[in-house]
Amino acid sequence: xxxxxxxxxxxxxxxxxxxxxxxxxxxxxxxxxxxxxxxxxxxxxxxxxxxxxxxxxxxxxxxxxxxxxxxxxxxxxxxxxxxxxxxxxxxxxxxxxxxxxxxxxxxxxxxxxxxxxxxxxxxxxxxxxxxxxxxxxxxxxxxxxxxxxxxxxxxxxxxxxxxxxxxxxxxxxxxxxxxxxxxxxxxxxxxxxxxxxxxxxxxxxxxxxxxxxxxxxxxxxxxxxxxxxxxxxxxx
Numbered sequence: 001x002x003x004x005x006x007x008x009x010x011x012x013x014x015x016x017x018x019x020x021x022x023x024x025x026x027x028x029x030x031x032x033x034x035x036x037x038x039x040x041x042x043x044x045x046x047x048x049x050x051x052x053x054x055x056x057x058x059x060x061x062x063x064x065x066x067x068x069x070x071x072x073x074x075x076x077x078x079x080x081x082x083x084x085x086x087x088x089x090x091x092x093x094x095x096x097x098x099x100x101x102x103x104x105x106x107x108x109x110x111x112x113x114x115x116x117x118x119x120x121x122x123x124x125x126x127x128x129x130x131x132x133x134x135x136x137x138x139x140x141x142x143x144x145x146x147x148x149x150x151x152x153x154x155x156x157x158x159x160x161x162x163x164x165x166x167x168x169x170x171x172x173x174x175x176x177x178x179x180x181x182x183x184x185x186x187x188x189x190x191x192x193x194x195x196x197x198x199x200x201x202x203x204x205x206x207x208x209x210x211x212x213x214x215x216x217x218x219x220x221x222x223x224x225x226x227x228x229x230x231x232x233x234x235x236x
Contacts, residue, residue, distance in 0.1 A: 005129030017082025070104035130183015135193035150185035
């Protein structure tokens with residue numbers, strides 16, 4: 001739950017991710033969990049409408065949700081990420097599944113990056129609520145897009161930090177985009193949105209098929225935990 005420029009709804013990422021999950025499940029059957037919006041969004045706490053839960057609560061909610069899904073028979077849980085702020089949280093959560101043995105597997109589908117070959121983009125600065133996301137929302141919920149408001153704020157990169165690309169600090173996003181807006185939403189168009197959402201749906205379908213076919217992850221998890229009980233017995 002975060003601002004998406006002055007022209008799109010707070011829940012844009014959730015709307016988009018749910019759209020492709022439901023569309024993919026139409027052809028590749030899967031149980032789709034209800035709307036889940038408990039993501040990592042500390043970087044937008046200065047903007048109205050941001051719901052930023054504590055780190056501990058985010059991880060606990062994820063763990064208890066997947067635990068409960070598994071208790072109810074879902075032994076393969078695929079998390080479809082629609083939010084850039086989760087790109088660190090979700091892989092870390094998946095890694096923490098090796099903390100203790102479980103009878104299910106968590107898979108994470110990374111944030112979608114449109115493949116080449118689609119309609120040419122008009123902008124190069126386009127990281128949040130700009131051309132791409134606005135185009136996608138024109139497919140998912142066009143009634144919630146107000147393109148005429150897109151230029152009420154600037155989505156320009158202020159580039160206020162001068163650090164090497166391989167040096168990370170949490171304030172980088174605010175340093176570049178203090179309005180939590182990157183790009184120009186006024187350039188969004190349905191043609192680009194249709195291409196993106198079809199490609200994203202296909203990526204989710206591919207992931208569902210791969211997860212369904214996977215017979216190794218749980219076996220290897222179990223093997224790993226058996227060895228972890230007696231690490232000195234592991235040949236070395």
